[in-house]
Amino acid sequence: MxxxxxxxxxxxxxxxxxQISNSILKLEKDMNDxxxxxxxxxxxxxxxxxxxxxxxxxxxxxxxxxxxxxDLIRNSKLNITVDLIDLLLKGTxxxxxxxxxxxxxxxxxxxxxxxxxxxxxxxxxxxxxIETEKVEEKKENEKNITLKVIFADDVVLKSARxxxxxxxxxxxxxxxxxxxxxxxxxxxxxxxxxxxxxxxxKEIAPLIDDIKSIPEIKDVxxxxxxxxxxxVVIEKKDIKVSLERLDNLQNYIxxxxxxxxxxxxxxxxxxxxxxxxxxxxxSKTISAIQDEIMKIRMVPVGQVFDRYPRFMRDLSNRxxxxxxxxxxxxxIELDRAILNALADPLxxxxxxxxxxGIETPDERIKNKKSPEGYILLETKRVKNGVLxxxxxxxxxxxxxxxxxxxxxxxxxxxxxxxxxxxxxxxSLILNSGFSTKEEVTDISGRGVGVxxxxxxxxxxxxxLEISSQTGxxxxxxLKVPLTLAIIKALLVNxxxxxxxxxxTHIVETIRINMDEIYxxxxxxxxxxxxxxxxxxxxxxxxxxxxxxEKENFQIVLVEVDESLYGILVENFVEQSEVxxxxxxxxxxxxxxxxxxxxxxxxxxxxxxxVPGIVTISKVG
Amino acid sequence: xxxxxKQFITFKIEEKFYGIHISDIIDIYxxxxxxxxxxxxxxxxxVINLRGEVVVxxxxxxxxxxxxxxxxxxxxxxxxxxxxxxxxxxxxEGIINVESVNMxxxxxGYIKGFIQKDGREIIIIDVKNILNKN
Numbered sequence: 001m002x003x004x005x006x007x008x009x010x011x012x013x014x015x016x017x018x019q020i021s022n023s024i025l026k027l028e029k030d031m032n033d034x035x036x037x038x039x040x041x042x043x044x045x046x047x048x049x050x051x052x053x054x055x056x057x058x059x060x061x062x063x064x065x066x067x068x069x070x071d072l073i074r075n076s077k078l079n080i081t082v083d084l085i086d087l088l089l090k091g092t093x094x095x096x097x098x099x100x101x102x103x104x105x106x107x108x109x110x111x112x113x114x115x116x117x118x119x120x121x122x123x124x125x126x127x128x129x130i131e132t133e134k135v136e137e138k139k140e141n142e143k144n145i146t147l148k149v150i151f152a153d154d155v156v157l158k159s160a161r162x163x164x165x166x167x168x169x170x171x172x173x174x175x176x177x178x179x180x181x182x183x184x185x186x187x188x189x190x191x192x193x194x195x196x197x198x199x200x201x202k203e204i205a206p207l208i209d210d211i212k213s214i215p216e217i218k219d220v221x222x223x224x225x226x227x228x229x230x231x232v233v234i235e236k237k238d239i240k241v242s243l244e245r246l247d248n249l250q251n252y253i254x255x256x257x258x259x260x261x262x263x264x265x266x267x268x269x270x271x272x273x274x275x276x277x278x279x280x281x282x283s284k285t286i287s288a289i290q291d292e293i294m295k296i297r298m299v300p301v302g303q304v305f306d307r308y309p310r311f312m313r314d315l316s317n318r319x320x321x322x323x324x325x326x327x328x329x330x331x332i333e334l335d336r337a338i339l340n341a342l343a344d345p346l347x348x349x350x351x352x353x354x355x356x357g358i359e360t361p362d363e364r365i366k367n368k369k370s371p372e373g374y375i376l377l378e379t380k381r382v383k384n385g386v387l388x389x390x391x392x393x394x395x396x397x398x399x400x401x402x403x404x405x406x407x408x409x410x411x412x413x414x415x416x417x418x419x420x421x422x423x424x425x426x427s428l429i430l431n432s433g434f435s436t437k438e439e440v441t442d443i444s445g446r447g448v449g450v451x452x453x454x455x456x457x458x459x460x461x462x463x464l465e466i467s468s469q470t471g472x473x474x475x476x477x478l479k480v481p482l483t484l485a486i487i488k489a490l491l492v493n494x495x496x497x498x499x500x501x502x503x504t505h506i507v508e509t510i511r512i513n514m515d516e517i518y519x520x521x522x523x524x525x526x527x528x529x530x531x532x533x534x535x536x537x538x539x540x541x542x543x544x545x546x547x548x549e550k551e552n553f554q555i556v557l558v559e560v561d562e563s564l565y566g567i568l569v570e571n572f573v574e575q576s577e578v579x580x581x582x583x584x585x586x587x588x589x590x591x592x593x594x595x596x597x598x599x600x601x602x603x604x605x606x607x608x609x610v611p612g613i614v615t616i617s618k619v620g
Numbered sequence: 621x622x623x624x625x626k627q628f629i630t631f632k633i634e635e636k637f638y639g640i641h642i643s644d645i646i647d648i649y650x651x652x653x654x655x656x657x658x659x660x661x662x663x664x665x666x667v668i669n670l671r672g673e674v675v676v677x678x679x680x681x682x683x684x685x686x687x688x689x690x691x692x693x694x695x696x697x698x699x700x701x702x703x704x705x706x707x708x709x710x711x712x713e714g715i716i717n718v719e720s721v722n723m724x725x726x727x728x729g730y731i732k733g734f735i736q737k738d739g740r741e742i743i744i745i746d747v748k749n750i751l752n753k754n
Contacts, residue, residue, distance in 0.1 A: 255672050497656065542658030585703035586676050586751070587667075591659050596667065596674050604655045604667045604674045 009054050011240060013099040016043045021092045021310050024085060031080040040088070041070035047095070058109055059098050065116040066091045078119065087115065144176065145200060146223040150193040155216040159188045164214050166196065174199040195223065243336055246297055253290050254486065254579035260286055261600035294483050297337070301379050302330030304343045308350060308377065315354050322361050322372040323354060329379035334386055335483040341460050342388070342480065345453040349390045349476050350375065357394030357474055367471060385482055385504065391475040397468040399425050405434065426466040427561055430454045458611060465561065487580055489607070490556060491573035494539040495546035498605045500578055500597060501556055505610040507564065509572065510555040526566060536617040537568045541592055546570055560614045580607060592616055626718045630742055631694065631709040634686050637742045639716065639735065640696060644747045646704065647697040648712060665708055670697070677706045683730060683750055700751040716742070729753065
């Protein structure tokens, strides 16, 4: 079997299994949720077909068995129980493993199929008679077809034409009814088209040709079947494209964008009007393509988040905690690469919320809280990006524990700890190797804490904020850019070097005179609207050569962790869109750098890691 | 086959002769303008734009602890872990074929061995170690 088909099968099967498992969870909450029942049934049905065509017999058997079970439930012949839900989830797990090419002991599959078989026979013997009746009935009304008949724009006798169509169908003994109804049609109370419901016919094409041969009829189409299937059926007009291909496409466009900038520079320098005009229109097309590719890369966050509910259910069961888990804003879109990068960090935050955040039901009752904890994963669109918020109503972060741990790790002194705000204390857990829960569980593991989450965010140009109240809960706010590859940024220079500061961090830009800079406790600051703002000389951070004693400088005011900082540079070059290339190989991990790009003049230039240089300025 | 396997590109660094196995080399360029990498280790000389790709230049003089007196004029592009790197060298000498000469193989740090050819010693550089070992 061709591996391309295999890949496609795996990725589609995973989609279906995800939807199925979510529907099972919905069904667990509301056992009368017919939509969920139907969705599981259809998912299993499709999966069965897909697996059969690939020759995967185990997957085919299991999905077939589960489809049968769902059919019984669908037709109210089998009652849903907690055991049955567990059985369905177990089956879904087996399928997921098999789809991902993980072997399962044949005996396990056999015994699973046996259980299902016994459920089926138990039901079938008692209700056989009713079943056959129902199936007949269902067959009848399921197979109706709706024809949409469209009349020519300049049709003269609309009603007459419609009547001819209806009559021809009546003659064939397949006519059922029309929309609008027959009377309205005769009174010409309809637009340019009517819908006609007819009985199922073996071959629809000749029938359509017949109708089309009637004069002044523009077109006849078979209307799509009822849309109720759409939560499982992937629309045929969609195609799956590997992220790698999209990455390539985006890289080519990125090159093109850089080249465009260079061409424009040349065109303006030689002042050739024709060239400038032609470039401007080409430039618009390039922007449009760039935009389109960006949109293609955008996927709803639900595509990844939908797998969390199952995980949260199992985890809270295992830890004997009662938790209501809710996802909001799962239709908000994000670049696929960013979403992929966030999948594990978010899972980690959710694990923490269950493991360390939410108390046991007993503890909660003791603290006069509802025994059921609440965890929310919410996505919101904001200016320049997306906020992803993980919040719980658990016990909150332990400020004292964090402080004593930070002191023992030499991150802060005891003296400093007394002067720190709550916010500053919570930010301490972003330091690497920080974890307050002493014991090691298999859920959160050792060594990877919130700092790992923070690192991923830094890598994709995002930020992380933490707030927490003792006894009330903890909230993590992740701010991420919409897209990775192309960002808006300010180009600045220090000495002969050009650096790039992403606009996401910039609050405003300010011009400052030498005599407006003060030194407090060895650190340079300046006054902004009666507030004291620390000054960071970019040239000092990057050890660039520049003229320190100039009359005035430019300041880029940035916000990091709710505090303002002024980055001092010599001049602003321009505001521009830059293509971010990640730092790989030997460039990876250099402090203060977030990425690299190629400027319009063809020279590489580094993108400043704004939170990074703030950290460097505090240490140095 | 045998011949191909024993071809080296030779070049000069501060009056001494060095060689890199031809299969390690992707391309050779005249020196291109580079941008300094702030906060990087000394041997990372800078980055260049190589046909739209950002490539790191490695100073062999820093790596091999050779005092710099002469300005480098050429860049030898090699690949490691799918990333391209450029080595700065003073001048390119040519290709040598060492079929008949025994290479003195030593596994020590950045140097693979020595070759004696036409009365001069050529130091063979271990590209992998230079890029991976500190």
